[in-house]
Amino acid sequence: MRLRTLVIDAWSWLNYKPVMADPDRPANSRAFPELAGSWVPAADMRRLAAYKLLAAYDSNQAGQLAAVTGDHHGLERRELGDPSKLIDTTLGYLLGAEQTIVVPGADHAGNDKPSGGAAQAADLQERLRAWADKELWPLRIQQAERCAVRCGDGVFTLAWEPAKQRVLLRTYDPGFYFPEWDDGEQDSSEYPARVHFAWELPADPVRGLKARVRRITYELGPIGAATQPGVTEDGRAIREQVVGAEGDPVLTVGDTLDAVTGAVQRTYPWAPGRPSTTTCYLSDAEWLLEDLGAAHDLYSLPPDKASYRVRSDGQVLHRLDLMCDFIPVVHVPNTIPDGGEHWGKSSLGTVLQLLDELAATDTDSASASATTGTPIVSLAGARLPIDRTTGQPLPVRVEAGTVWQLSDSGRMDALDTSAQLAELRQRIDHMLTRLAANTRLTTAGLGSLDPASVPSGYALQLALGPLDSLVGAMRLARAHKYQLLLRMVQRLHQAGQVWPAGESLPARLVWGAHTPTDRTTVLADVVSGYGAGVFSLETAVRMLQEAGYPIDEVAGEVERIQKRAFDQAARLADATGDNAAVRDYLGLPEADLVPTVPLIPTQPGQPASDAVPTSPAQATPLPPVATGRAGAGGVGPS
Incomplete structure (x- = not known):
């Protein structure tokens, strides 16, 4: 390759492949016959060829692709699913335990004095979650994100369906996606x-x-x-x-x-x-x-x-x-694109040659295990069986129960390849460790770390540090994209006149925890922090929800907690003296007005405490007053 033909672009990590060596026309007519059509733009040839090559690795067909492009040993290649495991593992850590649509301010709609727009935010959050449930939101996210992790790019499309009166969410293979910018556009990261x-x-x-x-x-x-x-x-x-x-x-x-x-x-x-x-x-x-x-x-x-x-x-x-x-289309890159770049990078991109080395070692290991399990035997001075028809010695096979008769100077030697097999297995372990390090999934993240070798939870947390940074970067690349998608969903429903008109409210996708969380520690922090008044009850409940506790909705959980918070209600009554506020805090209905015990007017010279009515006509009723202390069911102070 001459320096003039050296291409460094978003897919240059595939230049070592013969099928990608030609920067002008990378599509091999035998490997990629569908790319040979005249309608495929030349500028997109390398991208489409890269997508198909990565799909071949995902489906254990990289050897077949190599055989089509001229590698005669490609069909003998052993592929044991390592690329697919990397994709699925990365996808699992990216998505976390669950994905939740959150509208800021919606959790405060049930407060005594909610902030401005809290009710509107709660209404929008409920509408978006109901729409997501109908459109199989978690399934669509997994479809698009798996393409993004494997190929580097994923695509969502939105379309209004008049018959269903809602927006339809669909995903497309990135190989079908062709953005077009106007002439003179300097930054292709801008929306096309x-x-x-x-x-x-x-x-x-x-x-x-x-x-x-x-x-x-x-x-x-x-x-x-x-x-x-x-x-x-x-x-x-x-x-x-x-x-x-x-x-x-x-x-x-x-x-x-x-x-x-x-x-x-x-x-x-x-x-x-x-x-x-x-x-x-x-x-x-x-x-x-x-x-x-x-x-x-x-x-x-x-x-x-x-x-x-x-x-x-x-x-x-x-x-x-x-x-x-x-344009109701959202492109999701797997990584943060470089300046002026539009496309993301596959999670297999930097370790593709390492995966090739691993497959080659697996192939050699399979060959070595064959000679170890069925060794090559050398016989000297043995009487071999003769074919009575041809008079030639019959082929000798090593089988259980086989007996050879040897002469006095006869000898039988077996070729021992167990040492080579052990060395190949050590090389596989070494390459898997390097693969875990280069992908930043870590050996703990890939499940190959022995839990008994971890001295403490803090040591495990340090070992998962690269994985945390990987997941953080991947989620950062997607944060704005999902905000944009949810804003489009809201506006298309407004255009369909099924949701109320008005300014679009921000909504975001909250990812679940990607690593096991110490629930005991989180619960202790919540109890001490909320008890000390460091953060609100809404924040405490959200911390428990993110830690994996079965809390469906923060606002609903806060309301259920307050209904049983009698000690806090008593302090509220002592501080304010407002029984109505206390009943509202506990979620109780307004109390009915009850009459008080009427006071009997005293006769001249008689103390009020000694006055006894002589007839009902002597009792003068007074206006009723509200009930007394909340929850007690008694009357108010006279």
């Missing part, structure tokens, strides 16, 4: 103005379908006139402008025309008082491969050859106005 999803559909002779390319496009653009489904002269479904009686374009209901600029404006539910001139258009079309030439690629497919799809509600997906000013 156009996003494509494209893949090839094979021919189906039974149904009479030819090989096709399907492309789904999301594009930001200026708001235009209203459109409706139509048909071209050759029968293709398209969208056409709606015109009025005088032939003028008609605007969508709610849009206005700025008389100064001539631009169409729209006020979205999440931005009241701030008109926007931008919307997102969706197109979903297919092209026959035979209609595409060498000059056509994904970004320049001929529009006159497109066959647009029709949605279930009859809308033609040809620049369909989605009534939102953002």
